[in-house]
Amino acid sequence: xxxxxxxxxxxxxxxxxxxxxxxxxxxxxxxxxxxxxxxxxxxxxxxxxxxxxxxxxxxxxxxxxxxxxxxxxxxxxxxxxxxxxxxxxxxxxxxxxxxxxxxxxxxxxxxxxxxxxxxxxxxxxxxxxxxxxxxxxxxxxxxxxxxxxxxxxxxxxxxxxxxxxxxxxxxxxxxxxxxxxxxxxxxxxxxxxxxxxxxxxxxxxxxxxxxxxxxxxxxxxxxxxxxxxxxxxxxxxxxxxxxxxxxxxxxxxxxxxxxxxxxxxxxxxxxxxx
Amino acid sequence: xxxxxxxxxxxxxxxxxxxxxxxxxxxxxxxxxxxxxxxxxxxxxxxxxxxxxxxxxxxxxxxxxxxxxxxxxxxxxxxxxxxxxxxxxxxxxxxxxxxxxxxxxxxxxxxxxxxxxxxxxxxxxxxxxxxxxxxxxxxxxxxxxxxxxxxxxxxxxxxxxxxxxxxxxxxxxxxxxxxxxxxxxxxxxxxxxxxxxxxxxxxxxxxxxxxxxxxxxxxxxxxxxxxxxxxxxxxxxxxxxxxxxxxxxxxxxxxxxxxxxxxx
Numbered sequence: 001x002x003x004x005x006x007x008x009x010x011x012x013x014x015x016x017x018x019x020x021x022x023x024x025x026x027x028x029x030x031x032x033x034x035x036x037x038x039x040x041x042x043x044x045x046x047x048x049x050x051x052x053x054x055x056x057x058x059x060x061x062x063x064x065x066x067x068x069x070x071x072x073x074x075x076x077x078x079x080x081x082x083x084x085x086x087x088x089x090x091x092x093x094x095x096x097x098x099x100x101x102x103x104x105x106x107x108x109x110x111x112x113x114x115x116x117x118x119x120x121x122x123x124x125x126x127x128x129x130x131x132x133x134x135x136x137x138x139x140x141x142x143x144x145x146x147x148x149x150x151x152x153x154x155x156x157x158x159x160x161x162x163x164x165x166x167x168x169x170x171x172x173x174x175x176x177x178x179x180x181x182x183x184x185x186x187x188x189x190x191x192x193x194x195x196x197x198x199x200x201x202x203x204x205x206x207x208x209x210x211x212x213x214x215x216x217x218x219x220x221x222x223x224x225x226x227x228x229x230x231x232x233x234x235x236x237x238x239x240x241x242x243x244x245x246x247x248x249x250x251x252x253x254x255x256x257x258x259x260x261x262x263x264x265x266x267x268x269x270x271x272x273x274x
Numbered sequence: 275x276x277x278x279x280x281x282x283x284x285x286x287x288x289x290x291x292x293x294x295x296x297x298x299x300x301x302x303x304x305x306x307x308x309x310x311x312x313x314x315x316x317x318x319x320x321x322x323x324x325x326x327x328x329x330x331x332x333x334x335x336x337x338x339x340x341x342x343x344x345x346x347x348x349x350x351x352x353x354x355x356x357x358x359x360x361x362x363x364x365x366x367x368x369x370x371x372x373x374x375x376x377x378x379x380x381x382x383x384x385x386x387x388x389x390x391x392x393x394x395x396x397x398x399x400x401x402x403x404x405x406x407x408x409x410x411x412x413x414x415x416x417x418x419x420x421x422x423x424x425x426x427x428x429x430x431x432x433x434x435x436x437x438x439x440x441x442x443x444x445x446x447x448x449x450x451x452x453x454x455x456x457x458x459x460x461x462x463x464x465x466x467x468x469x470x471x472x473x474x475x476x477x478x479x480x481x482x483x484x485x486x487x488x489x490x491x492x493x494x495x496x497x498x499x500x501x502x503x504x505x506x507x508x509x510x511x512x513x514x515x516x517x518x519x520x521x522x523x524x525x526x527x528x529x530x531x532x533x534x535x536x537x538x
Binding site: 003004025029079095098099110112116122156221 | 286287289290293294296297298300301303304307315316317318357358360361363364365367368369370371376379380382383385386387388389390391393394395397398399413416417420424436439440443449474477478480481484485495498499502510511513514515517518521522524525529
């Protein structure tokens with residue numbers, strides 16, 4: 001009964017046309033702006049980007065923060081996911097629910113909490129001065145550290161959940177078997193658990209990395225104009241300098257980063273199904 | 275596997291506790307800061323009261339942006355479902371040429387950072403077509419929610435056996451009747467899940483709307499973001515706590531009723 005192609009096409013056409021016209025076309029035109037020069041097409045906008053020290057600094061900071069956040073989420077994620085899987089069926093669901101909870105809450109609200117905690121008179125500075133670690137309150141906001149902490153908190157749940165679903169599918173006896181055969185815990189982790197949960201790590205890592213690299217709210221609130229990342233730089237170029245050409249260049253860099261990592265993700269999950 | 279890691283129980287519990295404190299602690303802080311009786315944002319709060327929670331409801335700018343966000347979330351999610359449900363059905367059941375390509379197209383807005391979608395729409399749709407702020411936002415948020423609608427509804431269509439539909443048609447029902455009387459009731463929970471996911475996504479959305487809001491017309495999260503620069507009283511903390519509660523309540527109800535987590 002489902003052989004009539006025309007019905008299928010008619011059903012899918014409105015949505016496909018809508019996305020093509022309201023998304024693909026505008027984005028494609030925007031990206032092409034990165035290759036437009038007063039004399040026609042060319043790469044001069046890209047040369048400007050590469051030649052601009054601030055842009056290059058922001059690019060490397062974005063990549064660096066993305067990598068560090070992914071690494072931190074992987075370490076914290078494994079510790080948490082192993083404990084959750086170890087907690088038994090009932091508690092596994094409850095702990096997972098608690099980890100998932102922040103994902104549903106507005107990132108603005110999530111980020112704002114760090115202003116309260118990291119401000120000049122915030123809890124962290126109260127602790128630092130109270131313990132006598134520093135006489136003066138430290139400047140914690142508008143630093144790379146603040147952005148790093150904010151991003152880890154924002155994206156850690158994605159890593160934990162990916163790792164939990166990878167680890168809970170392991171056969172029950174691999175860890176006891178390795179232990180009985182005399183492997184110490186580090187060996188069990190690096191030789192058994194890590195290889196067997198690699199797909200979960202790849203999926204979680206991809207989500208965390210693309211999320212961090214393309215984040216706007218966290219660097220905007222916790223980094224400000226002192227710690228720009230690519231998205232906040234793009235926003236500044238448009239709203240302060242009206243410079244749409246370099247915005248197009250940054251946009252293409254962001255899209256390439258995002259699409260490439262998502263392609264890797266697809267490959268990893270396809271390999272898992274095979 | 276149940277409890278395979280005996281022996282690391284203690285350190286595991288310690289790690290779990292520390293991570294949960296890190297993930298959830300800030301919400302406790304923001305809620306307490308919002309319940310402060312004092313005039314400036316501080317933690318620990320200077321006495322507890324509902325003063326700022328009540329005050330937030332009386333602030334005209336937040337009230338206006340809250341209504342816009344609410345209408346936007348409902349309107350754009352409804353539009354996305356109107357487009358997404360038939361598309362998901364057509365692609366799941368019929369042999370559409372280039373099916374995988376069309377599916378990728380419909381999911382694509384998820385992969386492209388929101389700020390770029392917003393800027394592209396502003397420069398190459400809103401300005402040339404002279405759209406108003408509200409229409410621009412509805413357009414952008416619909417683009418953003420379509421992938422969720424397609425993905426969640428596709429998942430629940432995949433769980434529905436096609437022989438029920440074939441039986442209905444064989445017994446004389448038209449395709450339209452079959453869709454509305456057989457398919458739709460069976461994927462109802464998928465559609466509700468898609469609606470909630472779309473609603474929360476749109477309501478909390480910042481990057482897509484960033485370039486599209488106009489003077490005096492803005493969404494709640496963007497209003498909060500810009501207010502942060504000059505508001506030093508606990509009102510934004512109170513508002514953050516209220517928004518967090520609202521999202522948690524919606525998701526908790528949905529989880530109880532439908533098992534939303536199956537679709538995320």
